[in-house]
Amino acid sequence: MKPLLLISLALFGIYMLSSVTSSKSPATTLPPTAEYATATFAGGCFWCMEPPFDRLEGVISTISGYMGGHVDQPTYQQVSAGGSGHAEVVQITYDPSLIDYTTLLHNFWRNIDPTDANGQFCDKGRQYRSEIFYHNTEQRDLAEQSKTALNNKPFTGKITTDITSAATFYPAEQYHQNYYQKNPISYKYYRYACGRDKRLEQLWGTQTTTTDH
Numbered sequence: 001m002k003p004l005l006l007i008s009l010a011l012f013g014i015y016m017l018s019s020v021t022s023s024k025s026p027a028t029t030l031p032p033t034a035e036y037a038t039a040t041f042a043g044g045c046f047w048c049m050e051p052p053f054d055r056l057e058g059v060i061s062t063i064s065g066y067m068g069g070h071v072d073q074p075t076y077q078q079v080s081a082g083g084s085g086h087a088e089v090v091q092i093t094y095d096p097s098l099i100d101y102t103t104l105l106h107n108f109w110r111n112i113d114p115t116d117a118n119g120q121f122c123d124k125g126r127q128y129r130s131e132i133f134y135h136n137t138e139q140r141d142l143a144e145q146s147k148t149a150l151n152n153k154p155f156t157g158k159i160t161t162d163i164t165s166a167a168t169f170y171p172a173e174q175y176h177q178n179y180y181q182k183n184p185i186s187y188k189y190y191r192y193a194c195g196r197d198k199r200l201e202q203l204w205g206t207q208t209t210t211t212d213h
Contacts, residue, residue, distance in 0.1 A: 036060055037096050039104050040067060040133040040166055042087035043112040044120025047179040048191055049090040052111045058099025063091045064172040064179075067133055068164065076173055082125045089133065091169050101139055105146040108132070110204045114150065115157030122194040133166040140165075155203050 043049045046064035053062050066079050069086030078084045092104065112130045113120060119128035132147075134140040143163045150159050171177075180187040191197065 035095060036093050038135050039092040039094060039101060040089050041108045042089045042129055042131040044123050044128045046088040046090050047187060048196060051180050052107055053090060053092050056099055058095045060093040060095060064176045065089055065091055066170045067167055074170055079127050082127050087127055087129050087131055101142050105143060113199055113203060114159045114161045117160040121196045121199055130161040132163045134163060135166045
């Protein structure tokens with residue numbers, strides 16, 4: 001459990017156990033189909049990376065999980081301790097006839113701090129790194145092009161986000177799925193206390209797809 005979440009629970013005295021679910025965020029991977037494609041992004045806390053993609057037309061599902069490590073079937077405790085090598089990721093199933101990968105990339109960049117090599121926002125460590133995990137050569141090429149285009153970014157700082165071939169995806173534990181919906185008060189306080197939206201606004205200007213209010 002993240003330290004700032006403990007603070008939020010103490011301040012609010014609430015840990016909501018609602019069973020609210022979203023058809024866009026199942027806890028298990030959807031069966032592959034010819035119509036759908038997969039994208040995987042690491043942008044720090046996976047709780048915060050589900051909402052901006054869930055809001056996009058053409059996104060079928062978002063699943064929080066782990067990728068890029070060296071431990072089979074990692075647990076949240078192993079990943080959050082930093083020893084498994086995994087990053088917290090969100091895996092997205094989308095309909096390419098409704099939304100393209102370039103749009104997903106645009107949304108990804110504007111929901112992370114690509115200049116932070118030590119994590120994201122208040123969460124530090126390689127488990128909270130930003131990274132694009134591509135699933136085919138087209139995604140790789142588009143990701144590299146989008147990273148290069150950030151040379152015209154409206155802020156200073158080296159872009160530290162890696163672009164890596166996708167590895168085995170491990171869905172996170174059920175209580176992490178749809179966290180922003182199941183525990184909205186805790187989630188909103190955590191996000192606020194972590195300074196995520198403040199930093200995003202500094203980097204990218206007014207945000208339109210970051211939060212779920």
